[in-house]
Amino acid sequence: MNLTYFRSAAIAAAIAAATCFLPLTSNSVGGSHDKISPIFGVEIPAGYRDWRMISVAHEAGDLNDLRAVLGNDIAIKAFREGTRPFPDGTVIARLAWKHVPSQENNAAFGREQSFVPGVSTNLQISVKDAKKYIETGGWGYGQFEGGRANRSEALMKTCFPCHTRTKPTDDFVFTRYAQ
Amino acid sequence: MNLTYFRSAAIAAAIAAATCFLPLTSNSVGGSHDKISPIFGVEIPAGYRDWRMISVAHEAGDLNDLRAVLGNDIAIKAFREGTRPFPDGTVIARLAWKHVPSQENNAAFGREQSFVPGVSTNLQISVKDAKKYIETGGWGYGQFEGGRANRSEALMKTCFPCHTRTKPTDDFVFTRYAQ
Known part of the structure; x- marks a missing residue:
């Protein structure tokens, strides 16, 4: 050379x-x-599907989904110890799937009661970096569908305003750790 | 001495x-x-809350719960690779909590749509050991409430008959891996 x-x-x-x-x-x-969110430049974190579980949820109404919230090691430690604000390096992954009846389970149980994950709707990633994201409470956001970043700046601009509706002591995070 | x-x-x-x-x-x-299930002698596995997530679910009706299904390394590998029957050493932990509305989230969203984990209802553990549990399809079961084994033999006798309602190719497991 x-x-x-x-x-x-x-x-x-x-x-x-x-x-x-x-x-x-x-x-x-x-x-x-396709890999980075607009405005925040957030990517899908490698190995996030192996992260530990923070909690689960069910959003009814228009969303009609089942959710799982996973966290990297820094996130899990902060949730378990109640550390607020979350330390830099905290990453939270919110997975969601359509909330669909399980015909198989319902047939087995003889009742219409079982709902399971259908197709994935989207993956939302929240990254804490107090300095980098100083204008949005220290949080950067990304939404991914089928492995690709949603490139809508308008959508990205809705993230932080919604998260400001949390309690001041929650550091802009809705999710609680499920014991 | x-x-x-x-x-x-x-x-x-x-x-x-x-x-x-x-x-x-x-x-x-x-x-x-208090630590072991009747009939099967299953205990709460150490560190199960750190296991990776297999899936989530919502059981409506009388159960009215939100669920998370976690698995040890052997379980996760088998789910991801589609290995059936599950290898010996597979352990599946099904956590469940009451399906309760989040007043806080609903106030933030301005809609009655958000359901989150309430109090824990019970923890069910399934352990695969083809030889030890030969009479129940290779599966041993335990149910735990507040960290203590439910000591009802009658309850434990309902586990396997219910799981026989799965498809023959599912090795007596209802849960599917959520992508």
Whole structure:
């Protein structure tokens, strides 16, 4: 490798790094922007499906979903110890699926009572970084559908205003740890 | 320590081991039987609350609960790879809480739609050991309330008959892995 080649490669890498936070090995069909949320630049965290469970929920009405809320190690520790505000590095993953009846379970039980996850609706990721996200209470947000970031800036602008409706002592987080 | 003392201690330990499967350091208020299910001798697995999530569910009707199903490493691997029957050592933990409205969330959203975990109802543990539990499809069961085993043999006798209502290919397990 000669010096000219090295310099060219270094410049190309610097330009790529400056224009996109993603690794150069991105294999997203729709381009690298599919992986990061607008405004906040939040990505799907690697291995989030292996994270421990904070809680579950059921949103009825229009949403009609079943939810699971998982957290990285920093999140779990903070939830268990009641640490507020959440420390930097806290990441919360909210999974949701359509709330659908389980025909199989209902047939087994002889009653229409069992609801299970249907198709995934979306994945929402909340990242705590008090400095980076100072304008939104220290939280960055992303919503992902089928593994791709929802690129609507309008949608992203609804996240924080909604989370401001939590109690002041909750550091903008709705979820409680399920014992 | 002289030999007589050693022999006495060994005999005492042997008697204890023969009459009770639990460690001698049990600190259960109600005695060691509070920790194991009747018939199957299943205990609450250490660290189960740190296990990864298999799925969630909502049982309406009389049960009126929200559920989370967690699994140990063997269970998670089998669910993800579709291994059936489940290998020995599979342990599945089904947590459940009352399905209660979140007044706080509903006030924030301006709609009556949000349901979250209330008080814990019970914890059910399923353990796969094809040889030990040969008479119940290879599964041993336990139900725990407030950390104590439900000691009703009649209840324990309802577990396997209900699980036989699953499809033959499901190895007596209702839950599906939530993607």
